[in-house]
Amino acid sequence: MKTLLIRNAACVATMDDAGAEWRDASVFVRGNLIERVGPAHELPQTADEVIDARGHLVIPGLVNTHHHMYQSLTRAIPGVQDAELFSWLRGLYPIWAGLTPEMVRVSTQVAMAELLMSGCTTSSDHLYIYPNGVRLDDSIEAAQAIGMRFTATRGSMSVGRSAGGLPPDAVVEREDAILKDTQRVIEAWHDARHGAMVQVAVAPCSPFSVSRDLMRESAALARSFTGQGVRLHTHLAENDHDIAYSREKFNRTPAEYAQDLGWLGDDVWHAHCVKLDDEGISLFAATRTGVAHCPCSNMRLASGIAPVRRMLDAGVPVGLGVDGSASNDGAQMLAEARQALLLARVGRAMQPAPSGADGRTFFGCDLGPAEMTARDALRLATRGGAEVLGRRDIGQIAPGLCADLALFDLRTLAFAGGAVHDPVASLLLCASAPAAFTLVNGRVVVRDGRLATLELEPMVERHNRLAVELAQTAATAP
Numbered sequence: 426m427k428t429l430l431i432r433n434a435a436c437v438a439t440m441d442d443a444g445a446e447w448r449d450a451s452v453f454v455r456g457n458l459i460e461r462v463g464p465a466h467e468l469p470q471t472a473d474e475v476i477d478a479r480g481h482l483v484i485p486g487l488v489n490t491h492h493h494m495y496q497s498l499t500r501a502i503p504g505v506q507d508a509e510l511f512s513w514l515r516g517l518y519p520i521w522a523g524l525t526p527e528m529v530r531v532s533t534q535v536a537m538a539e540l541l542m543s544g545c546t547t548s549s550d551h552l553y554i555y556p557n558g559v560r561l562d563d564s565i566e567a568a569q570a571i572g573m574r575f576t577a578t579r580g581s582m583s584v585g586r587s588a589g590g591l592p593p594d595a596v597v598e599r600e601d602a603i604l605k606d607t608q609r610v611i612e613a614w615h616d617a618r619h620g621a622m623v624q625v626a627v628a629p630c631s632p633f634s635v636s637r638d639l640m641r642e643s644a645a646l647a648r649s650f651t652g653q654g655v656r657l658h659t660h661l662a663e664n665d666h667d668i669a670y671s672r673e674k675f676n677r678t679p680a681e682y683a684q685d686l687g688w689l690g691d692d693v694w695h696a697h698c699v700k701l702d703d704e705g706i707s708l709f710a711a712t713r714t715g716v717a718h719c720p721c722s723n724m725r726l727a728s729g730i731a732p733v734r735r736m737l738d739a740g741v742p743v744g745l746g747v748d749g750s751a752s753n754d755g756a757q758m759l760a761e762a763r764q765a766l767l768l769a770r771v772g773r774a775m776q777p778a779p780s781g782a783d784g785r786t787f788f789g790c791d792l793g794p795a796e797m798t799a800r801d802a803l804r805l806a807t808r809g810g811a812e813v814l815g816r817r818d819i820g821q822i823a824p825g826l827c828a829d830l831a832l833f834d835l836r837t838l839a840f841a842g843g844a845v846h847d848p849v850a851s852l853l854l855c856a857s858a859p860a861a862f863t864l865v866n867g868r869v870v871v872r873d874g875r876l877a878t879l880e881l882e883p884m885v886e887r888h889n890r891l892a893v894e895l896a897q898t899a900a901t902a903p
Contacts, residue, residue: 426456430472486546486829488810491717491746494536544831545758553580578628661695680705715813722748730772744810769797
């Protein structure tokens with residue numbers, strides 16, 4: 426197997442159990458796995474490929490736990506720029522009904538390029554709309570071409586507006602067809618092995634777009650693949666309207682609804698959970714149910730501030746998600762981690778001081794700015810995301826784990842005056858720099874700040890033409 430040496434890095438932040446951060450360090454890779462990490466003078470000095478990492482910070486590849494990549498075609502589109510979740514969806518469903526297989530492939534690669542260039546090496550994607558011959562395979566094949574580690578979720582919508590759901594009837598599917606195709610893609614693509622590049626999860630879209638029967642049968646289908654690690658994913662408790670819908674239709678809180686349907690467990694992760702109450706947090710913690718925290722999308726749609734610190738303190742697995750590009754308008758994973766840090770601090774500051782607060786109280790907070798530290802945020806974006814996706818082979822730099830790494834040049838303008846004091850904290854607090862190198866499974870996919878696997882400029886040009894075509898098709902539809 427070929428070897429690769431990342432040599433003489435200014436700092437390697439391993440995010441391992443001990444939180445080791447090595448100065449003047451190297452990482453030695455054999456094949457697709459990390460073999461050694463530590464002081465540069467203790468590691469080999471040569472390899473088949475050597476990356477000179479002087480002046481660079483090396484971190485584990487970031488892990489994105491929630492996205493809708495096709496939505497990169499409708500970023501900043503007029504008409505829904507100032508809408509909350511439900512009206513935003515009602516405005517966009519008719520546009521997305523025009524999606525084609527080519528649009529899904531190209532938009533997936535554009536979204537993945539943005540993630541890779543921000544140091545993200547693994548991403549999930551929630552594709553829940555399948556018009557005009559679109560298949561989940563379109564996303565998976567796009568991921569293989571660009572070189573990203575991928576958890577592809579077979580999403581679905583089955584309850585249209587005429588049956589009390591939110592989406593138009595034209596974009597929902599029959600439930601028997603959904604389950605049949607979901608089984609097909611699992612059998613065709615899901616890989617349970619260490620270092621798998623493609624995994625498939627089962628992902629009915631949301632309580633307001635699928636039936637209770639489909640939720641139950643989807644869970645049963647995923648769990649029928651015993652020992653294969655097929656996971657479950659959906660949206661839950663995203664905003665006040667989401668809570669109201671759940672109470673009106675099911676007479677349950679979202680967490681209670683999930684519990685009733687078998688949608689709690691260490692094989693499940695839910696997106697958003699902005700409105701998860703204390704009882705819900707306790708249920709999630711007891712069952713090790715994961716959460717994809719999407720701070721930028723939650724702010725963009727004015728959904729609220731998720732109680733992330735309470736979740737973490739209770740023992741809930743939490744990772745980060747950039748969410749759909751049209752509800753975030755960006756897919757820069759490092760920026761998402763910085764936003765999580767900042768939002769946690771301001772969210773705590775907006776809450777009243779606890780009764781009997783002690784000397785830790787700071788302007789009405791029980792932790793103050795320490796509610797979320799820079800290293801906490803980086804851990805969410807690496808170890809947290811790996812746990813939420815059920816991956817024990819990524820998320821940290823340690824021997825035997827996959828060689829998914831991101832390198833940032835600390836000598837650039839973005840780090841001026843910061844990296845000299847604390848290179849790891851400056852990555853989050855000063856976050857604006859693209860990755861200099863991104864490696865996935867031991868393969869360099871971003872080199873010197875440029876995508877190395879596909880031609881970026883023609884891809885963006887094609888994506889923009891398709892975005893215009895999609896919008897125009899919707900505008901002229903009867």
